Amino acid sequence: MSSNIDLLTHLRHWLHAHPELSRHEGETARHLRGFLIEHAPPDAIIPLQGAGFAAVYNGRAADKTVLFRCELDALPIHEINTGIAYSSVYDGVGHKCGHDGHMAIMAGLALCLANRPDRGRVVLLFQPDEETGTGARSCVQHQNFAQIEPDYVFALHNLPGFPAGAVICKTGTFASEVKYAAIKMTGKEAHSAQPETGHSPAIALADLMLCAQQIQARYDRPDAYALAVPVYTQMGVQASGVAPAQGEVHFTVRAALAATVQQMWQDLRDHATTLAEQYGLNVTFETREDFAATTNGQAGFDMIQQAAVVTGRPFQKLDQPFRWGEDFGELTKRYEGAMFGLGAGQSQPALHNPDYDFPDEILPDGIEMFRALVAIVTA
Structure with missing residues (x-):
């Protein structure tokens, strides 16, 4: 096992040093396919959307199909970990969510499957x-996904702030429903000495951002949080004599339940429409990202808890979902399964921090949890 961990650590470091943004993960995917073909050749590699692919390992006897998912993409965050030999070679791009570690764990599971499982079929997405x-969403909607059709789906996410190697899970919503959307307003330019001769979006946009706090307060409760957060705004041109005609503000709206997110977004739209009428503006709405809530089924949760017991790892049941979004919800709303957290250490920097680095010491914990789940599903 130690030689495999050395191999996987080297892989993780290469991935960390060569991060690629969403929709640009071609070299990452090629490197991983090459690793699998050399060290754990699958029975099939199924191309999916973009750089996505699935590696299939057929068991020696027919049984259920279990799918495990990892992510290929990095973030537009500049790495400040200058003291590591494998720091990002690309300015402004870094694996600051730990997806490099998730990929290495998946590669480690592939090494365990090289001699094929006793029963069933294991798919690595x-x-x-x-x-x-x-x-x-794009992968499960791809025509080739019909070749997979899993019975169970599982994924993990590393969690700084929790003990290294601990397993963290809950039933119901594990990661939140999230909408990222833009509201754009257009009026008419005027001289800034005579703003009344035009239609500026300035006051309307300011009012809308303040209204987001009121909408949040309307839905946020101790037992079910809600957030409506302005994350970006732009208006006008850098000229002292021009009162602007155009502006926009972007929001992330998130909650444990999809219905709450939909209602908060509708409230924002309604208020923006009212403001546009009041100030003589045109208004448009654009949804830029949607993350379906990752909802854990009872059966998937039970299997994860059983795997933690079997592998001797501490298990913690959460009371509240995580506030961040995770698109694994597109799989859990179609198939039975669950996502769990893997503790990354209580003193680690937080996810999406510029100094975050996935801890290599938890690679075996993730691999052993996935191995145990394969055995549980196909028992």
Whole structure:
């Protein structure tokens, strides 16, 4: 096992040093396919959307199909970990969500499957575009996914702030429903000395951002949180004499339940429409990203808890879902299964921080959890 971990650590470091953004993961996918073909040749490699692909390992006897998913993409965050030999070679791009570690864990599972499982079929989904919320959806909607049709689906996500190697899970919503959307307003330019002769979106956009706080307060509760957060705004040109005609504000709206997100977004749309009428503006709405809530079924949760017991790893049941979005929800709303968290260490920097680096010491924990789930599903 130690030689395999050395091999997987080297793979993880290469992936960390060569991060690729969503929809641009071609070299990452090629490197992983090459690793599998050399070290754990699958029975089939199924091309999916974009850089996505699935590696299939058929058991010696027919049984259920279990799918495991990892993500290929990195983030537009500049790495500040200058003290590591494998820091990102690309300015402004880094594996700051730990997807390099998730890929290495999946490759480790492939090494365990090289001699084939006793029963069933194991599918390893190397999925692109997770950070945009589009990758899982595009993969399951791809015509080739009909060759897979899993009985169970599983994924993990590393979790800084939890003990290294601990397993964290819950039934119901594990990761939140998230909508990222833009509201754009257009009026008429005017001289800034005579703003009344035009139609500026300035006051309407300011009002809309303040209204987001009121909408959030309307739905946020101790037992079911809700957030409506302005994340970007742009208006006008850099000229002292021009009162602007155009502006936009972007929001992320998130909650444990899809219905809550939909209602908050509708409230924002309604208020924006009212403001546009009041200030003589045109208004348009654009949804940029949608993350379906990752909802864990009872059977999937039970299997994860059983795998933690079998592998001797501490198990923690969550009371509340995580606030971040995860597009694995596109799989859990179609198939039985669940996602779990894998503790990355209590002193680790948080996800999406510029100094985050996936801890190599938890690679065996993820691999052993996935191996145990294969055995449980096909028992």
